[in-house]
Amino acid sequence: MxxxxxxxxxxxxxxxxxxxxxxxxxxxxxxxxxxxxxxxxxxxxxxxxxxxxxxxxxxxxxxxxxxxxxxxxxxxxxxxxxxxxxxxxxxxxxxxxxxxxxxxxxxxxxxxxxxxxxxxxxxxxxxxxxxxxxxxxxxxxxxxxxxxxxxxxxxxxxxxxxxxxxxxxxxxxIDLEHFNPAVKPMEQYCDGKINIVFVGRLEKRKGVKYLLDAFKTVHKHFPATRLLIVGPGTRLRPKFEKVVRRAHLEDDVSFTGGVSFADLPRYYQTADICCAPATGQESFGIVLLEAMALGKPIVASNIPGYAGVLTHEGEGLLVKPKNARDLASGISRLVEDKALREKLGRQGLVTVQNYxxxxxxxxxxxxxxxxxxxxxxxxxxxx
The missing domain is CATH 3.40.50.2000 (Glycogen Phosphorylase B;)
Incomplete structure (x- = not known):
């Protein structure tokens, strides 16, 4: 044809x-x-x-x-x-x-x-x-x-x-040759802290506002945690950075900006937990597949586009959208429970084979x- x-x-x-x-x-x-x-x-x-x-x-x-x-x-x-x-x-x-x-x-x-x-x-x-x-x-x-x-x-x-x-x-x-668990993590973040990774553009609908609010709570109870915000965007970034400074979290929240496609799997590999807090307008959620391909557990908003890819307590946890408290609860649960993180990650590796x-x-x-x-x-x- x-x-x-x-x-x-x-x-x-x-x-x-x-x-x-x-x-x-x-x-x-x-x-x-x-x-x-x-x-x-x-x-x-x-x-x-x-x-x-x-x-x-x-x-x-x-x-x-x-x-x-x-x-x-x-x-x-x-x-x-x-x-x-x-x-x-x-x-x-x-x-x-x-x-x-x-x-x-x-x-x-x-x-x-x-x-x-x-x-x-x-x-x-x-x-x-x-x-x-x-x-x-x-x-x-x-x-x-x-x-x-x-x-x-x-x-x-x-x-x-x-x-x-x-x-x-x-x-x-998804290209499982590119997104695969054999890639090396970003070494500068491999210091024993639990890394929570967000991947996406810095747009209102991606829910970074709620993630930052949730991380304040998570970090208060689990100081050995870090949030990596990976993705391009300049309009909202100063506002988000101001939130981080006011919470005195500069040492544990990093904005990487846009990263190359070649390096993107390495950021997923760096994650202990991947987080997708979008508020809506997501028909599918390719970031979920990318995280699954690296065997990473996910905390994601329970919106139709995400719920069609990820099952609650299957490959990750689904939480209420636009709800920092519920998001913090889901992240904290995975921070506390390494066995659950590993179980969800293993299931993700199985599920992603369908895509x-x-x-x-x-x-x-x-x-x-x-x-x-x-x-x-x-x-x-x-x-």
């Missing part, structure tokens, strides 16, 4: 959808298909060579408590039409298919079999169901989608409110064939 994977977000900037598309492209290529990635990019994308087709220059757009880097150009039509005429794709697989401008425009002009993967689970009020387009345009675009994938039940439940269709749930995947990228890609490949058959289109080329 000749397949286009279309991502609406800046492909030169790290993010969940871009990482998903990149991994899926590599796996589908390994399965014998001819794959192109189409996305806007703010800089060079050299990893994929001529398999990457840049369309559009992204701009930051505040959306759903985060910042989406999407192309806002309305002059993409000629480039899109020329690309589609040249490549003649069998499958066009759009990730967030109604997101402006690229995905929505690709769907408009495509005469291929069109499949959408829906990643989001919630939207901030004021944004039309995560897609800032009119209801009329949504209805027009929705009629051109032949297949619908959701990454989780949470994503399906959310999107099915606006696009009535039969959804197939195919989760995100390997080779398994996920084969499910996507099978779904492509199912949709092509439903549309009465024979598979062309590839395996």
């Amino acid at each position: 000749k397949i286009a994977l279309v991502a609406p977000y800046d492909f030169a900037y790290p993010g969940g959808v871009a990482n998903h598309v990149a991994a899926l492209a590599n796996q589908l290529t390994a399965l014998g298909h001819e794959v192109r990635i189409i996305a806007p990019a703010s800089g060079p994308v050299t990893l994929f060579g001529d398999r990457f087709i840049r369309i559009g220059t992204p701009r930051p757009l505040p959306m759903s408590g985060s910042v989406a880097r999407v192309t806002l150009s309305v002059s993409l039509a000629n480039t899109i039409k020329a690309t589609l005429a040249k490549e003649r794709f069998d499958i066009i697989h759009l990730h967030e298919p109604f997101m402006i401008m690229l995905c929505s425009a690709m769907l408009r002009f495509s005469n291929s079999t069109n499949i959408g993967t829906f990643h989001a689970a919630e939207a901030k009020p004021g944004y039309n169901f995560a897609w800032p387009i009119s209801r009329l345009m949504l209805n027009r675009r929705a009629r051109k989608l032949h297949g619908h994938i959701a990454v989780s039940p949470a994503a399906q439940n959310y999107h099915s409110r606006f696009v009535k269709a039969e959804y197939t749930i195919i989760p995100n995947g 390997t990228w080779d398994k996920v890609a084969r499910r996507v490949e099978s779904y492509y064939r199912q949709v092509l058959n439903k549309c009465g289109k024979p598979e062309a080329g590839g395996s």
